Amino acid sequence: MSLLLYGHPFSSYTQKVLIALYENAIAFEFRLLGPDTPEYIGQWLQRWPLGKFPLLIDGDHSVVETSIIIEYLQLKHPGPVQLLPGQPMAALDVRFHDRFFDLHVMSPVQHAVAGALTGDDGKRDEARGFAVQKLELAYAWLESQLPGRTWASGEAFSLADCAAAPALFYADWVHRISDDYPLLLDYRQRLLQRPSFARAVNEARSYRHLFPLGAPDRD
CATH class of the missing domain: 3.40.30.10 (Glutaredoxin)
Known part of the structure; x- marks a missing residue:
């Protein structure tokens, strides 16, 4: 089966x-x-x-x-791409970054989306404002971590990048990543060019009208 x-x-x-x-x-x-x-x-x-x-x-x-x-x-179901390293401390770093993207990038995005889904303009604006504050903090921290790294936890694509790809994809729709964060912008672009994520993005393209904050005409 x-x-x-x-x-x-x-x-x-x-x-x-x-x-x-x-x-x-x-x-x-x-x-x-x-x-x-x-x-x-x-x-x-x-x-x-x-x-x-x-x-x-x-x-x-x-x-x-x-x-x-x-x-x-x-x-x-192991394959050639090891998404969690075998070395315990390296695996811990990957798990940390995985949690960072889920909790500190994707969660604010979901908060903004939930506010928009209420249909109440006041709640929509309040939720988006909260998300913007949280995402700015996350963007700044990520920018400080990315020098010398190709992927979230170093040179190997990992579980952390599986979390980062959709989180940063939608976060940029909620609160645009500015030119103040060039390394983060480059990282997001590398994720979009990764064949596995590019496939997932294309498979979801026809559903963009469902994004309650309005999907931008990019990506």
Whole structure:
């Protein structure tokens, strides 16, 4: 039985796992969760009633939470691209950066999106203002960390970059990364040029009208 991945191509966290799957050419069946696939929604909620995606199914085994899914793939379905280094301290640095992108870049983006989805202009503006403050802090810190690095944790593409790619992609839509952060801009561009992420971006292109803050005409 092949791997099953429940999610949506426009979801940042679904993209995070898709990058890992594409990096190592791991065969899987994608089950898109949406109004046209109520049977998939039922299967997904039966396996994970907390209602978060993506969800990976490997035989009788369910795996949730994106960082755990990617580590699981490395353990159970390894490929030539090692997304978590074997050396413990290097792995710890990768895990730290993975959490940084999820918690300090993607979370403010989600906060801004949630505010926009309320339909209340005041809540929309308040949520976006909060996100801008948090993202500016994150951008400045990342700029200070990137000198001499090709990828988030050094010269090897890793779990941290799987998290960074969609996080920075959508963060720039919420609050444009300015020219004050040239290294971060270059890093975001390298991520967009990575074949695994470029594929995920293209697969989600037709859903851009769903972005409640308005998707810019770029990327």
